[in-house]
Amino acid sequence: MHTLSPDRVVVALADIVGSRACLASGPDTAAFTTDYRGIHHGKAAAVVLPANTRELSRVMAWCHAHDVPVVPQGGNTSLMGGAVPDASGQAVVVNLRRMNQVLEVDATNDTMTVQAGVTLSAARSAAEAAGRLFPLRIGSEGSCQIGGNLSTNAGGTAVLRYGNMRDLVLGLEAVLPDGRIYSGLRGLRKDNTGYDLKQLFVGSEGTLGIITAAVLKLMPLPRSSAVAFVAVASPAAAVALLGEAKKMAGQSLTAFELVSRPALELVLAYLGDASSPLEDSHEWMVLIELTSGVDAEALDQTLMQVLEAGLEAGLVLDAAVAASGADAQAFWRIREEISDAQTRTGGSIKCDVSVPLSRIAPFIEHATAAVLALQPRARMVIYGHMGDGNVHFNPLRPADCTAPAFLSACYEPVSHAVDSLAHAAGGSISAEHGIGVAKRDDLTLYKSPVELALMWQIKRALDPKNLLNPAKLLLDAPSVDAFDS
Numbered sequence: 224m225h226t227l228s229p230d231r232v233v234v235a236l237a238d239i240v241g242s243r244a245c246l247a248s249g250p251d252t253a254a255f256t257t258d259y260r261g262i263h264h265g266k267a268a269a270v271v272l273p274a275n276t277r278e279l280s281r282v283m284a285w286c287h288a289h290d291v292p293v294v295p296q297g298g299n300t301s302l303m304g305g306a307v308p309d310a311s312g313q314a315v316v317v318n319l320r321r322m323n324q325v326l327e328v329d330a331t332n333d334t335m336t337v338q339a340g341v342t343l344s345a346a347r348s349a350a351e352a353a354g355r356l357f358p359l360r361i362g363s364e365g366s367c368q369i370g371g372n373l374s375t376n377a378g379g380t381a382v383l384r385y386g387n388m389r390d391l392v393l394g395l396e397a398v399l400p401d402g403r404i405y406s407g408l409r410g411l412r413k414d415n416t417g418y419d420l421k422q423l424f425v426g427s428e429g430t431l432g433i434i435t436a437a438v439l440k441l442m443p444l445p446r447s448s449a450v451a452f453v454a455v456a457s458p459a460a461a462v463a464l465l466g467e468a469k470k471m472a473g474q475s476l477t478a479f480e481l482v483s484r485p486a487l488e489l490v491l492a493y494l495g496d497a498s499s500p501l502e503d504s505h506e507w508m509v510l511i512e513l514t515s516g517v518d519a520e521a522l523d524q525t526l527m528q529v530l531e532a533g534l535e536a537g538l539v540l541d542a543a544v545a546a547s548g549a550d551a552q553a554f555w556r557i558r559e560e561i562s563d564a565q566t567r568t569g570g571s572i573k574c575d576v577s578v579p580l581s582r583i584a585p586f587i588e589h590a591t592a593a594v595l596a597l598q599p600r601a602r603m604v605i606y607g608h609m610g611d612g613n614v615h616f617n618p619l620r621p622a623d624c625t626a627p628a629f630l631s632a633c634y635e636p637v638s639h640a641v642d643s644l645a646h647a648a649g650g651s652i653s654a655e656h657g658i659g660v661a662k663r664d665d666l667t668l669y670k671s672p673v674e675l676a677l678m679w680q681i682k683r684a685l686d687p688k689n690l691l692n693p694a695k696l697l698l699d700a701p702s703v704d705a706f707d708s
């Protein structure tokens with residue numbers, strides 16, 4: 224705990240970044256201290272917006288010397304409360320949005336070097352302008368930043384084909400908690416020169432260093448796509464259809480997203496101007512996307528073959544195939560807006576779990592039964608990236624129950640039931656959203672003592688004063704004795 228007044232912190236940091244880039248706590252900083260969903264509200268001694276890595280390095284060195292905690296922040300779209308400070312008013316928020324330059328697109332090397340504050344949509348546009356694809360695709364792409372994507376190891380709807388952020392990064396630059404700069408901005412696909420240090424920062428949720436720039440992989444830009452919204456007999460039928468699609472479409476299978484009936488009903492009510500692509504109501508649906516460098520006709524044929532095989536096997540009940548780009552966009556809009564529909568409705572218990580594909584159908588069945596035993600009228604908003612085993616299992620309050628009443632009665636038992644079933648099925652309690660503060664206490668239930676001790680040892684090696692995003696991801700540092708036992 225430092226004893227500096229906020230004024231002293233503001234004056235010292237304004238001296239480094241300039242007074243316009245160092246905001247004192249007040250109405251101007253509310254957007255930096257409240258999370259996307261409006262659940263986590265904190266207070267900052269100051270909000271700092273550095274212009275470059277050198278400035279940030281000096282900010283970090285000053286904070287380190289004066290024991291001032293620092294919370295790194297990108298687009299502040301975290302769903303886990305990871306990017307906002309606690310209520311103590313001790314911490315400085317470092318927001319990267321001024322470091323928003325695309326430094327280089329190397330089309331020959333199929334790489335792009337960007338500063339951490341570049342938004343995902345700007346990175347995708349820069350790649351596209353050079354005839355390449357940066358394939359990360361998530362609903363918050365207009366606001367979230369590459370630094371935040373790396374720190375959370377973001378996933379999204381194209382992981383099935385291209386992998387998550389960990390798979391899409393070749394090099395990294397980061398400022399360490401004491402102000403030193405780790406320079407690893409290399410665009411190499413082969414580099415066996417010891418520990419892969421960049422990967423330490425990926426998925427570490429801003430607890431080990433502040434990412435300032437990255438070299439990202441680029442892919443060939445697809446020339447065609449084929450999209451269908453498909454009613455399936457059950458989650459098990461969806462898994463079987465996924466197997467057929469992998470066999471028949473191979474590399475061109477890009478997305479395979481599950482949507483439950485309550486999820487579809489919720490998003491259609493929220494959008495108001497959209498309708499279901501299918502005539503009848505179905506309990507389970509999937510959105511399938513194929514993309515490729517070959518012509519559209521061949522891709523359409525492959526998609527039809529997958530659907531026909533599914534119909535013959537009794538897996539598919541009905542299907543709507545997008546006849547145009549506008550149709551495809553309308554199908555995707557339905558899928559992408561489910562998250563915001565839940566936020567707007569309120570009273571949603573977000574369980575972002577992953578389970579091996581071979582166990583996903585029984586997991587959904589058992590977790591649904593467990594939730595309905597606790598609250599028989601919960602709306603089972605279940606959707607997500609089934610292709611990579613990731614289910615957003617988000618029971619929603621009954622329509623006639625207020626959000627506070629539902630959450631206070633059900634949040635803990637429901638999350639605990641769903642997480643334990645995912646864990647028992649060999650799964651993870653956080654597939655892609657991270658831990659932040661929302662899942663921090665639960666992490667200790669599902670990680671072994673050895674895993675937790677190793678995580679703390681890494682944290683101590685890079686941040687011995689525990690000043691960088693403290694109490695996110697990991698809570699209390701165990702005593703030194705605990706490491707020896």
Ligand SMILES: Cc1cc2nc3c(=O)[nH]c(=O)nc-3n(C[C@H](O)[C@H](O)[C@H](O)COP(=O)(O)OP(=O)(O)OC[C@H]3O[C@@H](n4cnc5c(N)ncnc54)[C@H](O)[C@@H]3O)c2cc1C
Pocket residue numbers: 259294295296297298299300301302305306319339360361362363366367368369370371372373374375376377378379380428429430432433434435562563655656659692695
């Ligand atoms: C509508 C919506 C849809 C979403 N869909 C998906 C999805 O499909 N898949 C998915 O994975 N996520 C999804 N998310 C969650 C969120 O957008 C991602 O976690 C995203 O990667 C966060 O990026 P950000 O820049 O907003 O980071 P922030 O929210 O600002 O920060 C997230 C974490 O990273 C740290 N951090 C941020 N920038 C840096 C940096 N430069 N250096 C070090 N640490 C840093 C923060 O301290 C915090 O711990 C969604 C969110 C919304 C609102």
